[in-house]
Amino acid sequence: MALIEARGVSYSYNGKQALSGIDLSIGSGQFVVVLGPNGSGKSTLARLLNAIILPTQGEVSVDGHLTSDKASVFDIRKTAGLVLQNPDNQIIGDTVEDDIAFALENMGLHPSWIDSIITDVLEQTGLTAQRFSNPRELSGGQKELLCIAGILAMKGRCIILDEALSMLDRENRNLIVDLLHRLNRENGLTVVMTSQDTEDALDADLVVVLDDGKVVASGKPEDVRIVPESFASSVASMLRERNVAVSEEVVSEDGLLKALSKKGAV
Amino acid sequence: MIRDVTLGRYYRQDSFVHTLDPRTKLCGVAFLIAGIFISSSVISCIFTMLCIAALVWLSRVPLRYMVKGLLPIFVFLAVVAVLNIILVPNGVFRAILISLRVVEVIFASNLLCLSTRPREISNGVETGFSWMRHLKVPVHDLATIVSIAFTFIPILAEEARRILDAQTSRGLDMRKGGLVKKTKASVSVIIPMFVSAIERAENLAVAMESRLYGCGEPTRLHPLKYSYDDAAAYVCIFTYLLVVILMKVGRL
Ligand SMILES: Nc1ncnc2c1ncn2[C@@H]1O[C@H](COP(=O)(O)OP(=O)(O)OP(=O)(O)O)[C@@H](O)[C@H]1O
């Protein structure tokens, strides 16, 4: 059975339709990337999966619990933790360890247990040396790592990241991507990541392309056709920068990701 | 001016004052402020000042750091004092005494913030007032609000600075023009400030919810524990208040 499932989900903000007719099925242990341009509904989808907002139509279930079921809201949030777009607005503690402890304290765990979980996730994310630092003094990449650590601490089976990479430079980006892939491979953590950057989708098990609140394509990266052509050409130029030979025809004919896998790039 | 605000900012240091239990410090500040309000004579004012000076010395927060952050407030106080001197009969003496007491209150509360992290303060409030839970007071929520407020003061101040810079680079000048023009200018800073604060608050609420806020009875990573230092501090605090009261009674 799928870990996360959306069936005919629509959502509107005060009458303004943000998502419509979304069907989605995410299996346990998958690495899923949700692609889409600004305003396509990525953040809305992420919030729906975490029971922060409820669908106006259709239903979302996480590990068999419907998000509309009030009694299982906290189970859902433990199973599928959500990392938001801007780290500055989600750091709550005034030391790194305090911030990671936030969810664990809310769960009512014993202090010694909280302490050992913190030690664990700090090691996983490579922040051990920053344990007692003020989060505001961390670099952008470290802040992002901290947000991820705060969610990993809940020991859920899935992590949802809403454009976690968008504010990072190349180096920090690779750091986070590597971490997510390692957690996915070694711990079987299900990763659901939204992004505007096609490149993020190349190593995914499942790519879902959103546009204007609808799923316009989904499947394995090599089967997905990137529909907005502007999207494709921007990636083509990125590839040329990386010295991968891509001809315009391949890009527009086959869709970008398919072209990529043909070339055996990345 | 906003840039220099150190009010509510924590100064990391390993000192006697820093390691005290936040409950002790909260109680200490409350007693100090009570003492300042009780004392009306020069001698007891000076006594309080010496006590605060001793605390500042014990906290090992550089005096310069403390005073720098309070500069805008001192300017305001000076204006009030001058008005007092001009308008009130026998004003000089009273003006000085009142300003002195206000400065004492500011120093005492500022020292609390400088030596105690926001989370510790909220932890202290929560644990200290936990008995109020029986009266259906949402102590945990209130304590969380306090801690978030403290955490976000410097962030919002920074944001205000950024918005001001952005508007200045678009030709806004806060110093030029008449009252109407100045008011219009400040609106162009206040509105974006407001919008961004609300956006932050909304985001923070989501972050807290998704991290299981309100899931059940919360625990603490570092439960508060009194030490011998706290016992000593409580003795000092009570002695201080007693001395001030005796001075008042003895008209000293
Ligand atoms: N709080 C809100 N109130 C009203 N409309 C909203 C709200 N949040 C989002 N929307 C609208 O819903 C649509 C989808 O927004 P959403 O934030 O989910 O997109 P997104 O893909 O995350 O965009 P971005 O890349 O900018 O983060 C947009 O048209 C947006 O204007």
Ligand SMILES: [Mg+2]
């Ligand atoms: Mg978004």
